[in-house]
Amino acid sequence: MSNNLPETSQHFVADASATPVHVVDSLDETDKARSTWADAWDAMRTRPMFWIALSLIFVIVLVAVFPRLFTAEAPNSGCLLPNSNGGPEAGHPFGFTRQGCDVFARVIFGAQASLVVGLLATALVTAFGIVIGALAGYYGGFLDAVVSRVGDIFFAIPTVLGAIVLISVLPERTPVVIALVLAIFAWPQIARIMRGAVLSARSADYVTASTALGVSRFRILIRHVLPNAIAPVIVVATTSLGSFIVAEATLSFLGIGLPPNIMSWGNDIGQARTSVQTAPMVLFYPAAALSLTVLSFLMLGDVVRDALDPKARARR
Amino acid sequence: MIGNQAMTSPQSSSDRAAAAPLLEIKNLEVGFKTQRGFIPAVEGVSMRLEAGQTLAIVGESGSGKSTTAQAIIDLLPGAGKVTGGQILFEGRDLTTLAPKEMQAVRGNLIGYVPQDPMSNLNPVWNIGFQVEEAIRANGVAKGKAARARTIEVLQQAGLADAEVRLKQYPHQFSGGMRQRVLIGIGLSSRPKLLIADEPTSALDVTVQRKILDHIETLTRDYGTSVLFITHDLGLAVERADQLVVMYKGKVVESGRSVDILANPLHPYTQKLVAAAPNLASRRIQSARRPESTRKLDIASIGSVDDRMMAKADARDSGPSENLVTVDDITKIYRIRRGGFKTDELKAVDGVSFTMPRGTTTAIVGESGSGKSTVAKLMLQLETITSGSIRFDGQDVAKLKGADLLKFRRRVQPVFQDPYGSLDPVYSVGNTISEPLRAHGIGDKKSRSARVYELLEQVALPASTVNRYPNELSGGQRQRIAIARALALKPDVLVLDEAVSALDVLVQGQVLELLTDLQAELELTYLFITHDLAVVRLIADTVCVMQSGKIVERATTDEVFDNPREEYTRTLLEAIPGAHFEFGR
Numbered sequence: 001m002s003n004n005l006p007e008t009s010q011h012f013v014a015d016a017s018a019t020p021v022h023v024v025d026s027l028d029e030t031d032k033a034r035s036t037w038a039d040a041w042d043a044m045r046t047r048p049m050f051w052i053a054l055s056l057i058f059v060i061v062l063v064a065v066f067p068r069l070f071t072a073e074a075p076n077s078g079c080l081l082p083n084s085n086g087g088p089e090a091g092h093p094f095g096f097t098r099q100g101c102d103v104f105a106r107v108i109f110g111a112q113a114s115l116v117v118g119l120l121a122t123a124l125v126t127a128f129g130i131v132i133g134a135l136a137g138y139y140g141g142f143l144d145a146v147v148s149r150v151g152d153i154f155f156a157i158p159t160v161l162g163a164i165v166l167i168s169v170l171p172e173r174t175p176v177v178i179a180l181v182l183a184i185f186a187w188p189q190i191a192r193i194m195r196g197a198v199l200s201a202r203s204a205d206y207v208t209a210s211t212a213l214g215v216s217r218f219r220i221l222i223r224h225v226l227p228n229a230i231a232p233v234i235v236v237a238t239t240s241l242g243s244f245i246v247a248e249a250t251l252s253f254l255g256i257g258l259p260p261n262i263m264s265w266g267n268d269i270g271q272a273r274t275s276v277q278t279a280p281m282v283l284f285y286p287a288a289a290l291s292l293t294v295l296s297f298l299m300l301g302d303v304v305r306d307a308l309d310p311k312a313r314a315r316r
Numbered sequence: 317m318i319g320n321q322a323m324t325s326p327q328s329s330s331d332r333a334a335a336a337p338l339l340e341i342k343n344l345e346v347g348f349k350t351q352r353g354f355i356p357a358v359e360g361v362s363m364r365l366e367a368g369q370t371l372a373i374v375g376e377s378g379s380g381k382s383t384t385a386q387a388i389i390d391l392l393p394g395a396g397k398v399t400g401g402q403i404l405f406e407g408r409d410l411t412t413l414a415p416k417e418m419q420a421v422r423g424n425l426i427g428y429v430p431q432d433p434m435s436n437l438n439p440v441w442n443i444g445f446q447v448e449e450a451i452r453a454n455g456v457a458k459g460k461a462a463r464a465r466t467i468e469v470l471q472q473a474g475l476a477d478a479e480v481r482l483k484q485y486p487h488q489f490s491g492g493m494r495q496r497v498l499i500g501i502g503l504s505s506r507p508k509l510l511i512a513d514e515p516t517s518a519l520d521v522t523v524q525r526k527i528l529d530h531i532e533t534l535t536r537d538y539g540t541s542v543l544f545i546t547h548d549l550g551l552a553v554e555r556a557d558q559l560v561v562m563y564k565g566k567v568v569e570s571g572r573s574v575d576i577l578a579n580p581l582h583p584y585t586q587k588l589v590a591a592a593p594n595l596a597s598r599r600i601q602s603a604r605r606p607e608s609t610r611k612l613d614i615a616s617i618g619s620v621d622d623r624m625m626a627k628a629d630a631r632d633s634g635p636s637e638n639l640v641t642v643d644d645i646t647k648i649y650r651i652r653r654g655g656f657k658t659d660e661l662k663a664v665d666g667v668s669f670t671m672p673r674g675t676t677t678a679i680v681g682e683s684g685s686g687k688s689t690v691a692k693l694m695l696q697l698e699t700i701t702s703g704s705i706r707f708d709g710q711d712v713a714k715l716k717g718a719d720l721l722k723f724r725r726r727v728q729p730v731f732q733d734p735y736g737s738l739d740p741v742y743s744v745g746n747t748i749s750e751p752l753r754a755h756g757i758g759d760k761k762s763r764s765a766r767v768y769e770l771l772e773q774v775a776l777p778a779s780t781v782n783r784y785p786n787e788l789s790g791g792q793r794q795r796i797a798i799a800r801a802l803a804l805k806p807d808v809l810v811l812d813e814a815v816s817a818l819d820v821l822v823q824g825q826v827l828e829l830l831t832d833l834q835a836e837l838e839l840t841y842l843f844i845t846h847d848l849a850v851v852r853l854i855a856d857t858v859c860v861m862q863s864g865k866i867v868e869r870a871t872t873d874e875v876f877d878n879p880r881e882e883y884t885r886t887l888l889e890a891i892p893g894a895h896f897e898f899g900r
Binding site (some may be wrong): 010016022024109211213214219224227 | 563564566567568569570571572576581582583584667695697721724725727728729730732736737738739740742743750754761769785789791792797800804821822825881885
């Protein structure tokens, strides 16, 4: 700037032994190799919430698959009307429903339907949404326009409302059918997220590099774009599992979900509603089971999001 | 560490400012809390800045230079903390101030100009509002006076029609104009110290020059001291009285900038100065000069360049057939303008040049000059609107299917951003072997052997195979990208700003590697860059591009020693410290 200022400082040089010059850009070979997924696993592993959510989910799955391990009571048979809305007693810790059935047994047996609907609907939505979203985002053009508009149409229909209409014309109502119906109305969400993620991954430099290397377009989609775009879908899928379970319960509560002969928390909540003032605990237990299940999946989704979110990752 | 480097010399003891410096940092320690524990970033740093003077802190990324600046104004990122030492500003220790008191210092007494003008203005508020906000917040003026001061600040920032432009939004301003606005904000309350953190590294050289002149004029008028944070030695020597060289969180050398750069004493500074590309550096190209002058050059340069020149010599004797002939190519983009209207943008306009085998052709230009589009056309990633590119006798625009695949094998790209060009979910081994797999070359075993061979060629240890890009530095990633490009034994590498994002020393290392590989494998490079100084180190011929056209095309020596075009001269003149004789 100005060289005519008085010289106010002397030339200082640090002791070379105190500040040794390292080899330029050397690789630290001591650290172990770290992939994105290994990093994400490490981040999840250290969170207590991850283990709490995982153990809860493990217990819920165990209950759903082997209900007999947890209760000797049959949920429907052995209902004695004298026990109607009875309080807890030995062997029946949660008391009895209005029909005199064991609440504990019903809660245990209800897990299966909820979980089947939740898992199946999530699997269907994720698979369909990934394929549609990826193709639309990656190839763009006419396909993208058609898929996006069709998605918009489905998006505009509230899932539960659409499901009510569709179910009312279906002859049969099993957990699989309910899951299918929910999936039909819920796929656009995943497809949209996938499309957006693919759009941003598609324009990454490594995709251009692979194109210039002569890798085919489809191969780039499978090998580069999808693995880099999948993280947000995983996050949404984990959290949407909870909302599918809630949707099933809602439909059953309204009386148009699973038929009464299939054990379901939604059904039980619907039935307990009539006697909520005299026997509130009959409503409380299935509702608590439902909340706990949804909560554990939401917690898992939260941990997964923190681990996979690139912004969160950069901070570590 | 003993860091009291800025002692007052007895001759100038009459200078009162020298007795009580504006800013004095004593043994500053700053660290960051991370998952792996507490990591020190600045260790025992001391420096001193007199009123009205300019000080530059120079260092590579991770040296702690920005952290030091952020510590001064208490803007360290969340996990950062000052753990020791003092920051004395006019005798007051800033590290002990309460947040409220610090607020009064920040902006009012110490102004700050951030690095990236693109992201530091809020896009939802107009320019006038944002400048006025700063003026009000610092209590410079109120009400109508604040508005008047805003206009004044913008006029000083070089906006002739400031009153009209008050209502405009950041996206209506160019990068250079935005940086002027930010400087205006930084100086709006006439602070005693202005901290400029890489204020021009995101800008073109000609814009950079204007911005630096602008800072200099304003701070001279106000008597403001300036603290530059920069990686650019040329900028430091041209703009700063005092220089502090930082390395791994410590000060390795400090003093008058001209003294240090003419006569660097610490081994690190010596390395840094030797690697800094500037117009005085003559490297590969000088090997092509007559025998007598070359000897002289060798003596004044050093051993690294001897090797390079020997290789360049060997290359010199080879045949110089034209591998690539670019003939009058044009690229027009259509931009949608709402409704059915489209605008045409001529990104490349009648560009012609040839690339002899085994040589480097550099395309230099500022942003928007169309240089990257030329690279994309060369790689056949975009279609040519008119004209032709002939590669080894074939018109590349007409290639399809198997022929296109063959062409792709022979012409490989290396991109600018070492953080974006490698797929983060692929290990290094998979990344390098991808082209081999894509073209079905060899079996698993021979591919893996080739990967190790390539790693050796780019001077990386074999254990790198299992690593992932996020564990590697920018320079290492760029070397991986080069290895991937070399996997198919191509003839041409298209290097699009391939070294621009790297630190000086790492940049030098990669350039050296590229030169070695060129000699070894008879590669032809198309080197796209905005940095003229780098061109001098690697190119044989230079094409200077401006708004889609080549304005000057000649050998590197001709362009640098005897530029014919006004534009080329402007570019050369704009390089900071262009004429300073660095001590080597």
